Amino acid sequence: MSTLWVIIIAIIALIAGVALGFFIARRYMMNYLKKNPPINEQMLRTLMMQMGQKPSQKKINQMMRAMNNQQQQK
Structure with a gap:
């Protein structure tokens, strides 16, 4: 039972990390393009x-x- 909880928490943490990383990278690129137009x-x-x-x-x-x-x- 304990191993199942560890796996579930690891999967949730992985999904949250990917989502958070995506939004941080998106915000960084938007600010970069605003300051340095192409x-x-x-x-x-x-x-x-x-x-x-x-x-x-x-x-x-x-x-x-x-x-x-x-x-x-x-």
């Missing part, structure tokens, strides 16, 4: 030049603002 102005400027557009600073600022607004709505 696309910056230089990358956007390079992308627009590759598409054959001459990027003005106004257009880049507008696109960055739109991307930040979209990120905040999620």
Whole structure:
């Protein structure tokens, strides 16, 4: 009977640890991506030049603002 309780407690602890680890890792990645966005102005400027557009600073600022607004709505 005692061995059964040890096994049950070990399984419950394992499940709780996996769930807790998942949520901690998720929160860490969300904060990391918020502080370090994947696309910056230089990358956007390079992308627009590759598409054959001459990027003005106004257009880049507008696109960055739109991307930040979209990120905040999620």
